[in-house]
Amino acid sequence: MARFDIDRFGAGVFRPSPRQADLMIVSGTVTKKMAPVLVTLYEQMPSPKWVIAMGNCAISGGPFVFEGQYNLIEGVDKLVPVDVYVPGCPPRPEGLLEGFLKLEEKITGKRRFPGPVQRW
Amino acid sequence: MVNKTEEELKAAFSELTVVKEDYNQKGYHLSCDVAPKDIAAVAGFFDERRFYLAVELCVDYRDYLEIVYIFSLHMSLCKVKITVKIDPVKPVLPTISGIFASAYWYEREIREFYGVLFEGHPNLTYLFLHDGIDFYPLRKDRIPVTDNDKRELSSFSPEQSEDSLCINMGPQHPSTHGVLRVVLRMNGEYIEEAFPVLGYLHRMHEKMAENRTYPQFLPNTGRLDYIGAMSFNLGYVTALERLAGITVPERANYVRVIATELNRISSHIFWLGAYLADLGALSPFLYVFDDREQILDVLEGITGSRLTYCYFRFGGLYNDIDDAFIAGTKAVISRIRSRFPLYEKLVTGNVIFVNRTRGIGVIEKERARKNAVSGPVLRAAGIPTDMRKLEPYACYSEMNFEIPSGQRADALDIYNIRLREVETSLQIIEQALAKIPEGPFMTPKVPKKLKPRKGDIYHTVETPRGELGIYIVSDETDRPYRLKLRVPSFSNLMVFPELAKGNLIADAVAILGSLDLVIPEIDR
Amino acid sequence: MGGLVKLLDTEMVRLAVGLVLALGFVVFNALILTWMERKVAGHMQLRIGPKEVGPFGLIQPLADATKLLGKEILIPKAVDKTLYYLAPILIFIPVIVAFVVIPFDSYLLVKDINVGIVVILAFSSFTVLSILLGGWGSNNKYALIGAIRSVAQNVAYEIPLLLALLSIVMMSGSLSLKTIVEAQKGLWYVFVQPVAFIIYFIASIAETNRTPFDLPEAESELVAGYHTEYSGMMFALFFLAEYTNMFIVSSIAVTFFLGGYNGPFFPGFIWFLAKVYFLVFVIMWFRWTYPRVRFDQLLNISWKALIPLAFLNLLVTGGLLKL
Secondary structure (H helix, E strand, O other), rough: OOOOHHHOOOOOOOOOOOOHOOOOEEOOOOOOOOOOHHHHHHOOOOOOOEEEOHHHHHHHOOOOOOOOOOEEEHHHHHOOOOOOEOOOOOOHHHHHHHHHHHHHHHHHHHOOOOOOOOOO | OOHHHHHHHHOOOOOOOEEEEHHHOOOOOOOEEHHHHHHHHHHHHHHHHHEEEEEEEEEEOOOOOEEEEEEOOOOOOOOEEEEEEEEEOEEEOOOOOOOOHHHHHHHHHHHHOOOOEEOOEEEEEEEOOOOOEEOOOOOOOOOEEOHHHHHHHHHHHHOOOOOEEEEEEOOOHHHHHHEEEEEEEEEOOOEEEEEEEEEOOOOHHHHHHHOOOOOOOOOOHHHOOOOOOOHHHOOOOOOHHHHHHOOHHHHHHHHHHHHHHHHHHHHHHHHHHHHHHHOOOOOOHHHHHHHHHHHHHHHHHHHHOOOOOOEEOOOOEEOOOOOOHHHHHHHHHHHHHHHHHHHHHHOOOOOOHHHHHHOOOOHHHHHHHOOOOOOOOHHOOOOOHHHHHHOOOOOOHHHOOOOOOOOOOHHHHHHHEEEEEEEEHHHHHHHHHHHOOOOOOOOOOOOOOOOOOOOEEEEEEOOOOOEEEEEEEEOOOOOOOEEEEHHHHHHHHHHHHHHHHOOOOHHHHHHHHHHHHHHHHHOO | OOHHHHHHHOHHHHHHHHHHHHHHHHHHHHHHHHHHHHHHHHHOOOOOOOOOOOHHOOHHHHHHHHHHOOOOOOOOOOOOHHHHHHHHHHOOHHHHHHHOOOOOOOOOOOOOOOOOOHHHHHHHHHHHHHHHHHHHHHOOOHHHHHHHHHHHHHHHHHHHHHHHHHHHHHHHHHOOHHHHHHHHHHHHHHHHHHHHHHHHHHHHHHOOOOOOOOOOHOHHOOOHHOOOOOOOHHHHHHHHHHHHHHHHHHHHHHHHOOOOOOOOOOOHHHHHHHHHHHHHHHHHHHHEEEEEEHHHHHHHHHHHHHHHHHHHHHHHHHHEEEE
16 A cells, blocks of 8 residues: 555646646756756746755755855755755655645645644 | 786787786776777777776876776676876877767766867767856866867757757656656657757766765765665775775675665666556556565665665674564565566556567667666676676675576566566575674774775676776775766666667657666766 | 426527536536546555545545636747637537537437437547647647647547447447437347447547557656646646546447446436446546557557458448348
C-alpha cells in the first residue's frame, strides 16, 4: 500500500503542461543555466499560482554554496515568489505533505488537521 | 595482458618511456607520457587492441596542463594511463574524438572547463556551461574566457536551418526525469538528429572537491546519484582508503556490500517503474515504490536517511548493523523474490511492452566500446563486464555470483538484464548475510585530518548504472588537488544521439529511458 | 394545464428541454467520471485516491471544477486567436448532438431519428476537426504533432468502427438506435456478433484517445499533446469532452451490443447506465494497466488487422443473413 498518497487531498492529478498547473514545486538546485527556464515556466502558469521550494538546495543553494561558486542561484526566491519552504536535504515525504497542508492553510486560512504541537 | 601491452607499446613507439606502476596503489598498470603530436597515433594503437577510453580529463598543474587518458579493457584487467603535457597559456591538442567516440564529449567538457582547444574536433561548443560564466572554472588561476572564445563556444544552434522542425525535449519535459535537454531535429515524427544539452543541474562537484577536505566531500557523493547513493559513497570511500592506505575491518566490508546491493536493488526497481511510466503505463510505478519503500526502511534503520546516504566512513562505517537490519534484509529478499512473478506477468508478458521495446536502440559491441558504455547497457550488448568481478573492491571477491549478459542490447534486453541483476544482488546479499563476521566496524586509528600520499589514483566501482571511476590527485594536503568523476550515465548518454537517429520520437523516449539516466550524476 | 402538456409535447420544446438536460448531464457525468477515474486509478495503484474532500472524496471533482473556473484565462501571445477559441467550443457540438439520439430508456429519448447512428458518427468527426484546430491554433510544436497524430488516428479508426456497427445495422435492418435496442429484447447482439463488438470496442478507445491509444496527448512524448497550451476553463472543456466521449462510445456499445436499456426488475435507464458505466470502468482499467503503443503500431493495428477483420465479419454477416 502506498504510504504518502497526496491524491487523498486531491493533489494527485499529474498535468505535464505548465499551462494546466497550479503549483510549481522546485525540487532541486537551481543553476544559472536553468534560471531563465524556471522563470519562463513560472510565467506560463495561469494565476492563481503557488510555488513550493522543496529542499535546502531550492531554498538557499544548500550544501552547494561555497566561495567561488559560479553556477548557482542561491535560493529560488531570488527568481520567483515562494509560498512555502520545505527544508531538508532531501525533505522526507512527510515534510512535503506538511508543505502542502501549509500551503492549504495559507490559501484557506485554516488548517486541515491539527498541526504539530508548537513547543517553542 | 599487462606485459603484452607494455611490450607492444614499446615496440610501436620506441621513443616513449612506459612506466610500470603499482596497480594496488594507483589503480592502473602502465603509465606513459606522450608528446601532443603523438596522441592520435597512441589512441589508434589502443583502438586496434580493443581498449576503450574510460575517461579523458585535465589537471591544471599551473606550470602545465596535463590531459589524462585512461584506456581500459573490457574482459581483462589492464589499465593504461596516458598523459599529455601542454602549454597552459595557449593550450592546443589534437583531438582523438575521431578514434574514440567517447572522447567527443570529454573534449568538449575540457574545452569549456579548461580552455583547451582540440584541433579537428567537430563541435567545440558549450556542453555544461553557458555564456554567463566568464572564466574557466576548473583552472587554478582565474583565466578569463575571451569574447572570441565565448562566441565560438556558444555558436551551436540546431534551430538554424529553415525547413526542419526542431523540438526541445526538456529541460522540463516529463520523460527526461530531471533537467536534461535534448534538441531533436525532426522530419515529421522521425528524428534526424539529436543533440543533448547538459548542465542544467551542474552543481560544481568537482570544483567543490578542491575547496573541501576529504571528509567534507563525503556527503556530496550521495547527492551525485540520488538513486544509487551507496555506490558512489562506496566508490569515494574505497578510493581514498586505497590512496591513504587505510585498512577496513572485515565486518565493515560485508556490511558495505549488503547495503550497496540493497541500494542497487532499489535503484533497479525504481528504474523499472519510471521506465514503464515513460512508455505510458503509470501503475507499475506505484507497485515498485511499494517494494522500494521496504528497502528504504531497512536502510534508514542503519543510515538514518532515506535517499542521500552517507553511511560509509574512511576505514569503516558510520554505525554497526543490528538484528533488526538483518531480519529486515531477509524480509526484503523474500518479498522481492515473491514479486518477480508479478512483474513477469504484468510487464515481461505484456505484448505492447514487448513490441515497444524490442529491436529499438540496438547497441552493437563495437559501438558500446567506442562510446565507453558501461553497466547493464554494456552487459546487454553481450560484454559481461562488471567491476565487481573484474577488479573486486570491498569483499566482492569472496562472493559467488554470475554476471548476466544479453545479445542485442535493445531496450528489451536491457530491461531483462536489469531484472536479472536484481536476482544477482539478492544472491550476493544472501551470501554476505550468511558469512558476515563479528568484530569491529571501524578501524580505530583513522586520522581526523586525512592527508594521503602524493600521487594519483584511478579507482572504479560498479554503480547501478555502470562504471564509476574516481580519479584523485593528491598533493599531500587535506583536500584533493583534483577530483574527477567518470560517471556512468554521462558515457551512457553519449550513445543516445546515434541510437535516436532515424527513430520515432516515441522510440527516442523509450531508448532514453532504457539507459537509466540520473541527471545530477551527468551534470555533476 | 392541457395546453402546457401539449406545448411540452411539441418537437421544438422537447428538443430544447432535451438539450438543456443533456448539457446538465454532460457536466454531471464528467464530475462522476473524474471522481471514478481517480478512485479506480487509486485502487489499482495500491492507494485510495481522493478521500478528504467530502465523503469518499465525492466533492473533489466539484472543488476542482470551481478551481478551474477561477483560473486566469491565459492566452499565449503566438496563438491564432480565432482557432484557439473555437476549438474547445467546437469539440462540444458532437457531444451534445449525440445525446439527442441516445435512448436512455424506451421513453427517455429526446428524439428518435430514423438515421440516429448516422447522426452520431457524422457529428463525431467534429471532434477531430476541433483537435486539429486546437493543435494548429496553439502554435506549439508539441500541440501540432499531437493534432497530426490525432487526425491520422481518427481517420484510421473510424473505418473499423463504422464497419463493426454496420454489421449490426444489417442484422437489425435499421439505423434507428431505438429499433436496434428493441431488436435485442431476446438475445443481445454481443453474443451473435462478438467479433464486431471487440473491433468496435478497440476502435472506440482509439477514437476517444484513451490509453493504450492516447497518442495525441501522450505525456511522456508530447507533454500534453494538442492541449499543451490550453489552461483553465478552456482546458476543462477539452477534459469534459474527453469524458463525455467516453460515455458516448460506451453507450453506443451498450445500445448496439449489450441490449441497451433491456433488463429485468429495474427500470430501463438504470440498466442502461449500469452497463455504460461498467464499460467506462473497463476503459479506465485499460488506461491504468497498459503501456502506450507506438504510432506506427497503432496504425498497423487498424489498417492491417482491424479493417480486414471488420470486412470479413461484414461479409460473413451478409452471407449468413442471405441464407
